[in-house]
Amino acid sequence: MxxxxxxxxxxxxxxxxxxxxxxxxxxxxxxxxxxxxxxxxxxxxxxxxxxxxxxxxxxxxxxxxxxxxxRGVMLNRANLYKRDNFSCQYCGSKKNLTIDHVLPKSKGGKTTWTNLATACHRCNTLKGDKTPEQAGMKLFALPFRPxxxxxxxxxxxxxxxxxxxxxxxxxx
Ligand SMILES: [Zn+2]
Structure with missing residues (x-):
């Protein structure tokens, strides 16, 4: 062949x-x-x-x-970034990407597709241990399971x- x-x-x-x-x-x-x-x-x-x-x-x-x-997509860093088009879901930056727990772990936030968002290091630091509302930040889109x-x-x-x-x- x-x-x-x-x-x-x-x-x-x-x-x-x-x-x-x-x-x-x-x-x-x-x-x-x-x-x-x-x-x-x-x-x-x-x-x-x-x-x-x-x-x-x-x-x-x-x-x-x-x-x-x-038959879903495996939850890992690469796939999460891909879902979010390799851009921070708070400011759109494509640099220094990290993973943000939308509802912080300390407040019971889970490591799931619907609670994780790609965030640049700056936004993640700004947000800290707060929810988006508490931090006055807004997600471009609600995290979803692809x-x-x-x-x-x-x-x-x-x-x-x-x-x-x-x-x-x-x-x-
Ligand atoms: Zn950002």
Whole structure:
């Protein structure tokens, strides 16, 4: 097999929600075993074996519903910054970024998607151990828990436009 083997394939659940990103080899195995069907191909790519030629799948959908409670995005520093577009949620600065507990830990604030916001060092220091209201500061947007789709759109725009019709941006 040749041709851009590094392209990734989007796997959708039976209800069309994204469940995974897999290699093309894995996607082909799933379709050959009839566990999934191809919904879109990378039209400009082909996979050739000695005697056959296959379309290169871009999006496949499982034939059976997989019960996956929450396929979210892992909460970590990089993903949090990404959600917040690498900018301080109080002043917009893109420098010296830190993580702010909106409701401070000392007041029972949890380390969760909905209580964390990207803040520059200056704003974080200004805010200190206060809530935004107490500090007289305002968040640009309420922190939310991003879905897998939310993050996939960014990837798709750069590497896999074929995925875009299958991705919905929404938060939970
Ligand atoms: Zn700031």
């Amino acid at each position: 040749i041709d851009s083997m590094e392209k990734k394939v989007l796997v959708l659940n039976l209800d069309h929600s994204p469940v995974a990103i897999v290699t093309v080899q894995k996607a082909l195995v799933l379709t050959i075993l009839q566990k999934a069907t191809s919904l879109a191909n990378f039209d400009y790519l082909r996979i050739r074996t000695i005697d056959r030629e296959f379309f290169y799948p871009a999006v496949i959908r499982l034939y059976e519903y997989k019960n996956i409670p929450y 879905t897998l789709s939310y993050f996939l759109v960014e990837y798709a725009e750069r590497h896999a436009e074929e995925w875009i019709p299958f991705l919905q941006v929404r938060s939970v």
